[in-house]
Amino acid sequence: MEYCFPAVLYFAAIILFRQFQDRSQAEAFYSDEQIRMEIQAAQSVAMPMKETAFQIFITELSENPVMSADLELNISMPDMFCGVFPAVIVESEPGVYTATAVPVMQGLWQAEAALRWKDQSVKVRTLFKVR
Ligand SMILES: [Cu+2]
Numbered sequence: 001m002e003y004c005f006p007a008v009l010y011f012a013a014i015i016l017f018r019q020f021q022d023r024s025q026a027e028a029f030y031s032d033e034q035i036r037m038e039i040q041a042a043q044s045v046a047m048p049m050k051e052t053a054f055q056i057f058i059t060e061l062s063e064n065p066v067m068s069a070d071l072e073l074n075i076s077m078p079d080m081f082c083g084v085f086p087a088v089i090v091e092s093e094p095g096v097y098t099a100t101a102v103p104v105m106q107g108l109w110q111a112e113a114a115l116r117w118k119d120q121s122v123k124v125r126t127l128f129k130v131r
Helices: 002-028
Strands: 029-031 035-041 052-060 070-076 084-086 088-093 096-101 107-117 120-130
Touching (some): 035 120, 052 070, 052 120, 070 088, 070 096, 096 107
Antiparallel strands (some): 035 052, 070 084, 070 107, 107 120
16 A cells, blocks of 8 residues: 555645635636626735725626625734724726725735625635735
């Protein structure tokens, strides 16, 4: 049995890697037969106690923008208890929302946008560094 151990490890590593990849891609982007939602950081650098912004793009399939969406975005630090901070959201163009929040300290943060649309609840999230 000993000879097949490295092969098992190799396949386990591939499966883990694929799962991680799928998860990280699925998180910032959501799509089904009805709706498509994506989040992106609006700037490359975020600093403590400074506003940072994210853009959320929402379309119904067939590419119609979802206007006046019931949307919330919160930022938080995944492994800390320093709080959950809601963003101020404005619809900057039809179906495109800019969410602005203030991270309070350096480190790894997460921005999570939650949409309520018809009978669906859709979430997308992205990690960002504050330095
Ligand atoms: Cu913290």
